Every structure is written in C-alpha cells, then in structure tokens.
Amino acid sequence: xxxxxLYLSINYTKSSNTTQEFEDILDENPFLKRSFDKxxxxxxxxxxxxxxxxxxxxxxxFYFNTTVDVAGNSLSLFGKDNExxxxxxxxxxxxxxxxxxxxxxxxxNFGKEQLIATRLFAGYGYAYxxxxxxxxxxxxxxxx
Numbered sequence: 001x002x003x004x005x006l007y008l009s010i011n012y013t014k015s016s017n018t019t020q021e022f023e024d025i026l027d028e029n030p031f032l033k034r035s036f037d038k039x040x041x042x043x044x045x046x047x048x049x050x051x052x053x054x055x056x057x058x059x060x061x062f063y064f065n066t067t068v069d070v071a072g073n074s075l076s077l078f079g080k081d082n083e084x085x086x087x088x089x090x091x092x093x094x095x096x097x098x099x100x101x102x103x104x105x106x107x108x109n110f111g112k113e114q115l116i117a118t119r120l121f122a123g124y125g126y127a128y129x130x131x132x133x134x135x136x137x138x139x140x141x142x143x144x
C-alpha cells in the first residue's frame with residue numbers, strides 16, 4: 001500500500017504553566033531557553049509511505065516512511081525586522097528550518113506466531129535564516 005501526503009502545517013508555540021525549577025534550568029542554559037521561545041512555525045510537509053506489512057502471512061514484510069518538513073519560507077516574504085535582528089510576522093518571531101527523516105522496518109516471519117522485527121529511524125534537522133536552532137517541538141528526542 002502506497003500513501004503520499006502534502007499538507008500545510010501552522011503551529012504557534014508558547015510555554016505556559018512552567019515551574020520555577022524549569023525556569024531556573026532555562027536560565028542556566030540560554031541555548032535551551034531559545035528553543036522554547038514563543039514563535040510561529042508554518043511550512044509544508046510531504047510524507048511518502050510504503051506499507052507492505054498489511055499481509056501477516058507474508059514471510060518478508062517491509063515498511064518505509066519518509067517525511068520532509070520545511071518551515072518559515074513563506075512567512076519570510078512578509079516578515080519585518082525586529083530589534084534583535086530577526087524577522088517577525090504579526091509581532092512574533094517565526095522559525096525557519098528543514099527537516100527530513102526516514103523510518104524503515106522489516107519483519108521476518110519464521111513461524112506461525114514468531115517473527116524477528118527490526119527498525120531503523122534516522123532524521124536530520126537544520127535551522128537557518130531566522131532560526132539559530134530547531135524549535136523544541138520539532139527536535140528529535142530519545143526515550144529510554
């Protein structure tokens with residue numbers, strides 16, 4: 001099964017209801033604090049998915065998904081410089097970045113109820129133009 005999607009994404013990020021402990025951590029790390037700034041995040045997203053895992057009886061099953069996310073370019077046409085040297089739209093700074101990732105999965109069925117499952121996920125994000133770094137909500141995270 002193949003699926004492709006192209007869509008417009010519009011986000012507004014703002015930290016609220018933070019604790020003093022959280023604010024202290026941000027004050028100690030200006031780089032981290034910058035990733036939590038309130039800002040617009042608008043852009044185009046393209047996703048391509050191949051899902052060969054719909055037939056559970058197949059011996060070899062493949063899944064592949066890739067996503068491309070490019071933000072901020074359309075707003076740069078309307079942005080105005082602020083006192084920090086960054087551009088704003090409707091009084092808020094906006095993010096500019098490009099991000100691409102791929103999710104690859106393979107299942108090998110070797111018994112009626114037994115399989116070996118593998119997965120590889122890789123991604124890269126690059127902030128440019130109006131952004132020094134990726135917005136926190138768009139960064140890759142690792143959970144253990």
